[in-house]
Amino acid sequence: MNNEYKTSENNPTNLYYQYNNMHNNRQDKKMTSRKTLVTAVVLCSIFSLLIGIAGGFIAGRLHKGVFEWRYEFTPQESSSVIERERPRNNDKTPIYSTSEIEKQYASVAEIYADSVDAVVGIVVETESGSGWSTYTQTGSGSGVIISEDGYIVTNNHVIENAKKITVYLNDEESYTAKLVGLDVQLDLALLKIDVDGLDYMVCGDSDDVMVGEVVLVIGNPLGYLNQSLTVGYISGLEREIVLGNEKMVLLQTDAAVNPGNSGGALINIKGELIGIINAKSYGSEIDGIGFAIPINDIKDVLDDIVNFGYVKGRPFLGVGLMDVTSQSTLNWYNMMYGMNLTNLGVNVTKVQEGSAADKAGMKMYDCIIEFNGVSVQSASHLKELIDSCTVDQAVEIVVARGNETLTLTAIIGEEIPETSR
Numbered sequence: 389m390n391n392e393y394k395t396s397e398n399n400p401t402n403l404y405y406q407y408n409n410m411h412n413n414r415q416d417k418k419m420t421s422r423k424t425l426v427t428a429v430v431l432c433s434i435f436s437l438l439i440g441i442a443g444g445f446i447a448g449r450l451h452k453g454v455f456e457w458r459y460e461f462t463p464q465e466s467s468s469v470i471e472r473e474r475p476r477n478n479d480k481t482p483i484y485s486t487s488e489i490e491k492q493y494a495s496v497a498e499i500y501a502d503s504v505d506a507v508v509g510i511v512v513e514t515e516s517g518s519g520w521s522t523y524t525q526t527g528s529g530s531g532v533i534i535s536e537d538g539y540i541v542t543n544n545h546v547i548e549n550a551k552k553i554t555v556y557l558n559d560e561e562s563y564t565a566k567l568v569g570l571d572v573q574l575d576l577a578l579l580k581i582d583v584d585g586l587d588y589m590v591c592g593d594s595d596d597v598m599v600g601e602v603v604l605v606i607g608n609p610l611g612y613l614n615q616s617l618t619v620g621y622i623s624g625l626e627r628e629i630v631l632g633n634e635k636m637v638l639l640q641t642d643a644a645v646n647p648g649n650s651g652g653a654l655i656n657i658k659g660e661l662i663g664i665i666n667a668k669s670y671g672s673e674i675d676g677i678g679f680a681i682p683i684n685d686i687k688d689v690l691d692d693i694v695n696f697g698y699v700k701g702r703p704f705l706g707v708g709l710m711d712v713t714s715q716s717t718l719n720w721y722n723m724m725y726g727m728n729l730t731n732l733g734v735n736v737t738k739v740q741e742g743s744a745a746d747k748a749g750m751k752m753y754d755c756i757i758e759f760n761g762v763s764v765q766s767a768s769h770l771k772e773l774i775d776s777c778t779v780d781q782a783v784e785i786v787v788a789r790g791n792e793t794l795t796l797t798a799i800i801g802e803e804i805p806e807t808s809r
Contacts, residue, residue: 483694484534484687487590490658496619499604499659504615505558505587506533507653509608510542510565510579512550524551528611530652531555531579532661533588538563538581539694541686542651543666544570545631547577555581558615569693570805573634573702573775574681575666578693589653592660594682597622597639605643605678607652607665618644620676629679630768631667638679639663645678654680697805703777704803706743707736707750709767731755731788734767748798751789758786774800 493499508531515522529546533539540555547553553565563581570577601622608614620643627640641654645668654663663680689699712718712735721727729735736754739746756764759773760783777783777800785796 482687483539483690484591485588487592487658487660491590491660492658496604496617499655499657500606500617502659503589503604503653503655504606504617506589507531507558507606507608507615508533508540509556509611509614510546510651511554511556511611512547513552513554514549515551528608528648529650530607530648530665532651532653532664533586534591534661534690535588536584536586538583538586539568540565540579540581541664541690542577542579543664544572544575544577545666546651547579553579555579556614557586569697571689571693571699571702572803572805573699574685574689575631575634575636576664576681576686576689578690589655589661590659591683591687592656592658592662594639594662594684597625597656597662597682599623599625602657603641603643603662604655605641605645605649605652605665606655607645607649609644609646609648611648613648620644623677627679629667635768635772636666636679636681637685638667639682641678641680642676643678644676649678698803700802701779702803703774703779703781704744704801705774705798706740706745706801708738709756709770710735710737711767728753729755730790733757733788734764734770736787744798744801748785748796749794750785750787750796750798754787754789756785756787757793758784760784 493502510529510531512527512529514525514527516525517523527546529542531540531542531546534541547567547570550567553567554562555565556562563583565579565581568578568580599622603620603622605618605620606615609616620641622639623642624640627638629636629638639654639662643654645665647668649665649668652665653661654665656662662683664683664686665678665680667679668677692699710721712721712729712732715732718729718732722729727737730753733755736745736750736752736756739750739752756770758764759770760777762773764770764773779800779802781800783798783800785798787794787796
């Protein structure tokens with residue numbers, strides 16, 4: 389018998405090997421499938437990890453772009469040196485400077501470092517009382533140097549009725565300041581100290597300011613936290629605020645503003661002065677609402693203050709005003725202050741001698757009902773009506789005096805502060 393291995397289909401041994409081969413093939417395929425699956429899982433995991441890292445990086449960059457852009461700027465050449473070395477001629481050149489090339493900074497810290505020496509502390513002394521009981525009071529605020537030869541802008545209410553004004557520089561040197569002139573309507577005062585070579589702030593363009601723009605406030609909150617920095621945003625434009633019967637159009641910011649910040653600097657991210665801080669809304673539930681005078685409004689009056697000590701062409705009636713809105717308030721004023729008020733409405737508390745109102749025959753305690761054909765709603769409304777007039781314009785004013793109603797004709801005068809007379 390031939391012992392050669394037979395491969396016929398009927399050979400049982402051949403079937404056994406065929407079965408084993410088939411089983412081994414299946415096992416190999418399973419192993420291959422498992423390897424392929426494991427490889428796919430590993431590759432997917434690596435791919436997912438890479439996608440996650442890339443996504444995290446991109447998200448981080450976006451987050452940085454949204455939340456940290458205010459701290460990162462691209463530095464470029466500054467014109468501040470050019471501006472400060474340019475010869476000055478007060479007859480032809482404004483006392484303030486503007487930047488021809490925008491200066492940018494790498495951080496808020498750099499803006500602060502480049503601006504802080506131009507912000508000063510102001511301490512004022514005023515006298516109160518009368519006769520033998522007079523005493524001296526002190527108050528404080530902030531100011532901004534706008535020229536190398538010592539011109540300083542602050543608020544009128546910071547230096548109002550001051551007998552002495554002392555300016556403190558960032559290096560703690562102090563100087564007695566002279567009041568050059570003021571503008572009650574803008575709550576603005578211009579001071580001068582006899583020092584040269586001072587660091588000063590370059591003025592920006594407040595007409596270009598946008599809501600959401602990052603701004604810095606530097607001042608002296610509480611009167612002793614010198615050159616404090618707060619950072620925030622422009623919260624609103626052209627906010628109409630009434631301060632002391634004067635309607636003002638101001639910039640609003642959420643950067644922290646506190647007593648003592650008045651007269652301080654509102655600065656943009658280019659290190660430019662865009663406003664002078666002058667007010668904060670107070671109240672137990674109010675925070676993050678501060679206001680500043682736009683610098684463009686200030687530029688328009690500085691030259692007049694330097695040349696004349698006041699702003700030329702401002703209409704002036706020459707009266708003190710008070711809103712009386714209830715009979716109980718009317719009675720209280722008459723009882724407490726010996727007044728002779730008889731009517732509700734806008735009452736005259738003072739008539740300046742030689743003013744338009746005085747020449748027209750207006751008296752203390754008159755109640756102003758109508759101004760040039762317009763019903764008077766409040767003291768601030770009357771101030772708006774006066775401001776809409778021109779110097780030497782004739783106006784008719786209807787007043788209630790006791791039981792009488794009189795029509796007076798006034799020739800609007802020019803507002804000249806007492807300090808400029």
